[in-house]
Amino acid sequence: MSKQSRRREALLYHAKPKPGKIEVVPTKKYATQRDLSLAYSPGVADPCLEIAKNVDNVYKYTAKGNLVAVISNGTAVLGLGNIGPEASKPVMEGKGLLFKIFADIDVFDIEVGTEDVDAFIETVKNIAPTFGGINLEDIKAPEAFEIERRLKEELDIPVMHDDQHGTAIISAAALLNALEIAKKKIDKVKIVISGAGAAAVSCTRLYKAFGAKDANIVMIDSKGVIRKDRDNLTDEKAEFATARKIDTLEEAMEKADVFVGLSIANIVTPKMLKSMAKRPIVFAMANPDPEIEYDLACKTRDDIIMATGRSDHPNQVNNVLGFPFIFRGALDVRATKINEAMKMAAVEALAALAKEPVPEQVNIAYGETKLIFGREYIIPKPFDPRLISTVPPAVAKAAMESGVATEPIKDW
Ligand SMILES: NC(=O)C1=CN([C@@H]2O[C@H](COP(=O)(O)OP(=O)(O)OC[C@H]3O[C@@H](n4cnc5c(N)ncnc54)[C@H](OP(=O)(O)O)[C@@H]3O)[C@@H](O)[C@H]2O)C=CC1
Ligand SMILES: CC(=O)C(=O)O
Numbered sequence: 001m002s003k004q005s006r007r008r009e010a011l012l013y014h015a016k017p018k019p020g021k022i023e024v025v026p027t028k029k030y031a032t033q034r035d036l037s038l039a040y041s042p043g044v045a046d047p048c049l050e051i052a053k054n055v056d057n058v059y060k061y062t063a064k065g066n067l068v069a070v071i072s073n074g075t076a077v078l079g080l081g082n083i084g085p086e087a088s089k090p091v092m093e094g095k096g097l098l099f100k101i102f103a104d105i106d107v108f109d110i111e112v113g114t115e116d117v118d119a120f121i122e123t124v125k126n127i128a129p130t131f132g133g134i135n136l137e138d139i140k141a142p143e144a145f146e147i148e149r150r151l152k153e154e155l156d157i158p159v160m161h162d163d164q165h166g167t168a169i170i171s172a173a174a175l176l177n178a179l180e181i182a183k184k185k186i187d188k189v190k191i192v193i194s195g196a197g198a199a200a201v202s203c204t205r206l207y208k209a210f211g212a213k214d215a216n217i218v219m220i221d222s223k224g225v226i227r228k229d230r231d232n233l234t235d236e237k238a239e240f241a242t243a244r245k246i247d248t249l250e251e252a253m254e255k256a257d258v259f260v261g262l263s264i265a266n267i268v269t270p271k272m273l274k275s276m277a278k279r280p281i282v283f284a285m286a287n288p289d290p291e292i293e294y295d296l297a298c299k300t301r302d303d304i305i306m307a308t309g310r311s312d313h314p315n316q317v318n319n320v321l322g323f324p325f326i327f328r329g330a331l332d333v334r335a336t337k338i339n340e341a342m343k344m345a346a347v348e349a350l351a352a353l354a355k356e357p358v359p360e361q362v363n364i365a366y367g368e369t370k371l372i373f374g375r376e377y378i379i380p381k382p383f384d385p386r387l388i389s390t391v392p393p394a395v396a397k398a399a400m401e402s403g404v405a406t407e408p409i410k411d412w
């Protein structure tokens, strides 16, 4: 399909028959006067009073426990940059749709009109009583780090910045599997990270938790390689500064085993790919357009393990595989946090699922005949019906074992 027809189709999809992608639907009967007297006045006063007596009853009598806020200020929308809160709304509604179809979680998308960190945090704190969880989305670094840290400290419901941890979990699972297929070891591979924002920093931290070595990592931002001798680095960038005396992506790519793109479109050239080590792993995850086009990358290197954030090529490494299932697990045990143990459990569950035989309905959904663990299938597909029975239980179990589940599942 040409770019022009895809654009027309996408605009039509969003505009018709009703603008937008989500709506609110009542879950109780509303056919008679009696129904309304229960749903609204006078009946509604009784649950109000029960909640006033014991605030925990809000989980018993309202939708709070299954309601997540997807919140953005529109400062880092996909790879489109700071396009503002209104322009971020299609993405936030899209996240709402995905939460619902994959994990039956209801979402209110909330676009906040401020770039001020304190004002943003105050807004989220003030609306938090409505929600069972907070999914922060598309907020640029470095502000995103402080916003998430403070909200996690100050709220007793799970808060997760999806671009940081959703992306880290999926890409770590994909990386572990890709390394296995390429017969390489995580503590030995040379890794180039393009981007030093919210997603890149958290992904790199998680790869380190799985064994990647600082000395083998080069991170690059819009100004070039992040070197130890560069001035005015943020704390997060300083954490990944290299001692190597190189300045450019091109230099960093020479003999690298892994390229992770969380930056902008079309910055990787065929020449750079050719300079990488044997069996290179390339995750070009910028959305909607990757750091290098899938087909061009595969044409350039026939030994490549290639992934993008898009759904129209094999190996979609995208946080869609994460946030619905991670929040499902956290909400199911009313976790107060999404902690490291829960994230690691999600990585391991996803990585393991990709090695299982693929149900026929997944092949059919993707027009495939034989998806099988290998170079073109390193991570499960979002429409895999096993995700919901695999990832949330792993996350919930980790929440219980790490002591953040306030409603642990009995007789596990
Ligand atoms: N596939 C997936 O699941 C996901 C993909 N992403 C993608 O990752 C990208 C970044 O998102 P996010 O981290 O939230 O955004 P941020 O705004 O937090 O970070 C963007 C980063 O990209 C860097 N950058 C810009 N231009 C270049 C360049 N020419 N070379 C190298 N780095 C560059 C910026 O550098 P500087 O610091 O100098 O400004 C910044 O560090 C987006 O394209 C987004 O779509 C994000 C989340 C999930
Ligand atoms: C996938 C996603 O969250 C992003 O590109 O920002």
Ligand SMILES: [Mg+2]
Binding pocket: 078, 137, 138, 162, 163
């Ligand atoms: Mg995002």
